[in-house]
Amino acid sequence: MPELPEVEIVRSGLQPAVTAARVTGVEIFDERSLRRHVPAAGSFTDQLTGRRILAAVRRGKFLWLPLDSGRALVIHLGMSGQVLLRTPGAAPDRMLRIRLTLEHPTNGELWVNFVDQRVFGSMAVDTMVATSDGLPGGYFGTGETDAAWQYRIPSQVAHIARDPIDPSFSSSAFFRALARKNTGIKRALLDQNLISGIGNIYADEALFAARIHYEQPAASLSRARAATLLAAVRTILERALAEGGTSFDAQYVNVNGQSGYFAHSLEAYGRQGTPCSRCGTLLVREQFMNRGSHFCPRCQRLR
DNA sequence: CAGTTAACCTGTCAGC
DNA sequence: TGCTGACAGGTTAACT
Numbered sequence: 187m188p189e190l191p192e193v194e195i196v197r198s199g200l201q202p203a204v205t206a207a208r209v210t211g212v213e214i215f216d217e218r219s220l221r222r223h224v225p226a227a228g229s230f231t232d233q234l235t236g237r238r239i240l241a242a243v244r245r246g247k248f249l250w251l252p253l254d255s256g257r258a259l260v261i262h263l264g265m266s267g268q269v270l271l272r273t274p275g276a277a278p279d280r281m282l283r284i285r286l287t288l289e290h291p292t293n294g295e296l297w298v299n300f301v302d303q304r305v306f307g308s309m310a311v312d313t314m315v316a317t318s319d320g321l322p323g324g325y326f327g328t329g330e331t332d333a334a335w336q337y338r339i340p341s342q343v344a345h346i347a348r349d350p351i352d353p354s355f356s357s358s359a360f361f362r363a364l365a366r367k368n369t370g371i372k373r374a375l376l377d378q379n380l381i382s383g384i385g386n387i388y389a390d391e392a393l394f395a396a397r398i399h400y401e402q403p404a405a406s407l408s409r410a411r412a413a414t415l416l417a418a419v420r421t422i423l424e425r426a427l428a429e430g431g432t433s434f435d436a437q438y439v440n441v442n443g444q445s446g447y448f449a450h451s452l453e454a455y456g457r458q459g460t461p462c463s464r465c466g467t468l469l470v471r472e473q474f475m476n477r478g479s480h481f482c483p484r485c486q487r488l489r
Numbered sequence: 490c491a492g493t494t495a496a497c498c499t500g501t502c503a504g505c
Numbered sequence: 506t507g508c509t510g511a512c513a514g515g516t517t518a519a520c521t
Contacts, residue, residue, distance in 0.1 A: 188514045218498080247515075265515055266499080281499085304498045306515060369492065378516080385514055435501090438514070455514095476494080477513085 188263050190349055190383030191426035191448070192438055193247050194325070196269050199441035201242040201327050203271055203296060204251060204288060209234045210295075211287030219283035219302060222260065222342060223310035233257060233311035234286070240335055245324035246349045246382025252314070252335035260310045260340045261300070267307030271441045272297040284309050303437070314338035321354040349383035350420050361412050364404045371407065372400035372479065375419070384419060387432055387455045390480045392419040394454035399488040400479045425451065454480040 212231040214220065223230050238254040250258040261269065270279055274287065274295050284300040300309055316338055317323050323339035348355040360381055367374050374380055375389045384392070393400055395418035398411065407415070426432060430446030434456075439445055453463055458471035462482040471478045 192514075221497090262515080264498090265513065302498095303500060304513085304515095306498065367491095373492085376515090387514060432514075434514085437500095 189385035192431040207288040207290040213285040216283040222308040243326040264306030266303040268301040312340040367404040370401040374404040
């Protein structure tokens with residue numbers, strides 16, 4: 187469930203279930219799902235077993251669970267990852283790659299199933315480093331203490347930019363970065379080092395809402411047009427979040443296996459051949475960066 | 490150095 | 506009913 191709204195749905199579902207729980211078991215069914223684990227400091231199983239989980243944090247599409255060891259369990263869903271909470275003894279999920287058994291002080295035992303069809307996602311235990319700006323590393327919901335983990339970030343996530351719904355996101359820094367980019371605006375929106383959390387669906391939706399062609403040079407956008415685009419990005423991400431994310435099929439679900447409803451609200455993505463909701467022109471799909479770009483050839487002109 | 494492409498994977502679906 | 510090819514929501518290493 188890969189873009190920001192879908193990952194946040196997973197984070198918010200995980201938070202009450204895993205916070206304060208202890209890891210009592212680790213089962214690895216497919217080693218490829220540990221691709222991002224850094225084995226130098228110990229095996230994945232050894233790093234997790236017996237550790238207590240302190241919170242559930244997210245930046246962009248990256249999720250991590252800070253541990254009482256000072257490290258964190260980093261989760262990335264890739265293109266097809268799911269995190270499903272199950273009652274111990276439940277029938278195994280299809281394409282189950284990793285299972286954690288947790289013991290929660292009040293809720294008892296729980297299975298956390300990491301399911302991933304394409305195996306582009308991963309789980310990893312990583313060291314934490316201080317955030318470069320001294321601000322919180324990511325979004326962790328309510329229940330703020332002033333714990334050390336808040337101001338730290340897994341080392342493999344440190345290069346990821348803040349996302350546009352992070353209160354510490356700097357709009358002016360983003361506009362300045364765009365002005366320096368010698369590439370098309372969609373490529374820039376998808377660059378997680380510039381702004382994080384946006385993927386192919388929400389990039390197309392935001393560009394449609396802001397009436398900008400995906401190949402418009404990033405540096406050519408006026409400050410006003412860039413501000414319009416950023417506002418569109420935020421509006422769309424927040425609406426998608428409120429509707430439980432985008433699901434076309436059972437692939438993209440929350441921790442309880444339920445789908446979101448935002449697919450009904452998509453104006454551009456996957457709508458090639460259907461009329462633009464503003465002008466009636468038929469929407470177009472073009473190949474770009476090995477994926478589809480969906481847009482209105484009339485509303486979104488290159489200029 | 491920055492920008493762009495190829496590779497990593499499995500499953501589903503349309504067309505023959 | 507198979508078989509084949511296109512396609513799928515991401516990231517990063519290795520190109521140019």
